[in-house]
Amino acid sequence: MELLTPEAVRAHATALGALLVDAVDGGASVGYLAPLDPAEAAAWWAGAAGARDVWAAFGPDGTVTGAVTLLRTDTANGRHRGEVARLLVHRAARGRALGRRLLAAAEARAAAIGLTLLVLDTQTDSPAERLYRGAGWIPAGTIPEYAADPAGTLRATTLYYKLLAA
Template structure:
């Protein structure tokens, strides 16, 4: 998929296609205060361990997205009205010896849109872009025993190991984190 192309698929029981789009830094900033912030707040409210404790204030979520603009590649899943249903970011390693790798971070899908393959499509878009732009290795981490692990394993990611008490979940409880990697190409 070309980095600016939009991919569509019909969502069961809902009108119109959901598009996966790579957002420009300007689009990330424009959507930070509304759609992207609401998405991140929803993820934390529904228990996703994505770096924030609950309750996550919308302003803090918007500030995080504004800071991500330009520092990360961002893809969003958009419904026909332009509502953000999901997002994923790709962070490139800027070290001289690590320019071949990147990190998938903040893969989130709004609870109203889960179970429709959006996470898989967002991940595929980021992976395809990474490969097309010369990256040969991706890494990510996720809370051990979370639903996200099924997604990553189903998409061909390999477990590298587990670290106990690595991060707190939204409620503040320390949880294990599983590290994954995927070779591209």
């Protein structure tokens, strides 16, 4: 896996978009309803270039098998924190600890650039919760009916945080 430059994110936007489509098709609540148009998914990634740090994992054939983003807060009172978002692992690449490695890469980068607090949210009772809890993330609370899943059903979301060593 590698931290992509903004140019590389734009160059891989179509492949990253295909990963996002796979996540939505698989039921992940990541901001979109199914079916997600591949062009819309690619456009989101192209827009993320430069605004977020993006890591991508590639399979032996060069396909994107996973990705994660780190969004830094630019407010004066929040420069110590960041948000982990869009941790995605292609359904064909699951079960190989790729999600854990992507999350660890984002956490390591956050610590290296001086962030001391990370936050994220995920659908309550989703498989992702096991990953986050296993990686030391702490649930801060649950909000009912926070976001619609890809089928349009409102679901609860759990907010998590992790304090990083200063």
